[in-house]
Amino acid sequence: MRKNGYALLLELLIACAIILILAGAAVPNLVRVAQVQNTNNVLAVLNAINLAQGQFAQAYPGEGYAAQVGWLANSQRNQIGMICPSLTCQCPNLLAPAYASIFSGAGMTGTFSGYILTFSPGSTSPYINEQCNIWGMPKGVMGYTLTAIPQNSTAGTYFFYSDNSGVIRWSQGSPANIMSPVW
Numbered sequence: 020m021r022k023n024g025y026a027l028l029l030e031l032l033i034a035c036a037i038i039l040i041l042a043g044a045a046v047p048n049l050v051r052v053a054q055v056q057n058t059n060n061v062l063a064v065l066n067a068i069n070l071a072q073g074q075f076a077q078a079y080p081g082e083g084y085a086a087q088v089g090w091l092a093n094s095q096r097n098q099i100g101m102i103c104p105s106l107t108c109q110c111p112n113l114l115a116p117a118y119a120s121i122f123s124g125a126g127m128t129g130t131f132s133g134y135i136l137t138f139s140p141g142s143t144s145p146y147i148n149e150q151c152n153i154w155g156m157p158k159g160v161m162g163y164t165l166t167a168i169p170q171n172s173t174a175g176t177y178f179f180y181s182d183n184s185g186v187i188r189w190s191q192g193s194p195a196n197i198m199s200p201v202w
Contacts, residue, residue, distance in 0.1 A: 050173055057175045060132035061167045062187065062202070064118050068138075068165060069185040071113035075159070076183075082159035084183055086140045087127075092119035133174025134167045141183070168194060 071091040091114035121129035141162030169175035180195035188199035
């Protein structure tokens with residue numbers, strides 16, 4: 020028996036409706052997967068910076084922490100602007116250049132994986148030489164804070180905060196701070 024055109028059109032509409040229902044159920048899951056990936060990427064950056072800052076502080080006792088993220092990656096030495104007034108200063112190779120380049124130039128803010136990352140140096144540490152310390156390093160700081168804020172709700176739902184303690188704290192719905200729970 021031959022089907023008429025209306026029956027065929029009805030079958031096609033039903034098939035399209037089923038496909039749209041399945042796609043509608045899958046899209047929110049795809050957004051969630053992207054958010055989880057963004058969160059993992061930002062946590063990797065925060066952990067890497069905290070680790071590099073800890074290594075910097077151990078390698079140069081009495082100098083504190085790097086005052087700019089770029090100091091932690093040797094390749095950033097001449098791209099940061101005024102790392103040190105003298106070219107005799109050296110920068111260690113403690114952080115992957117890709118992570119240091121998030122904070123391009125002398126900037127303290129950058130974007131990565133849908134998050135806005137901000138590095139805030141603490142007060143300046145005392146040192147003898149006006150240009151470089153006794154190890155040839157630029158002047159350090161006594162502490163620092165890092166924050167990561169999602170650019171929008173599709174980028175992520177978690178806000179992060181970390182400081183020279185190396186502990187990453189989080190919040191959902193509002194910026195994290197030192198009182199937020201540990202991640």
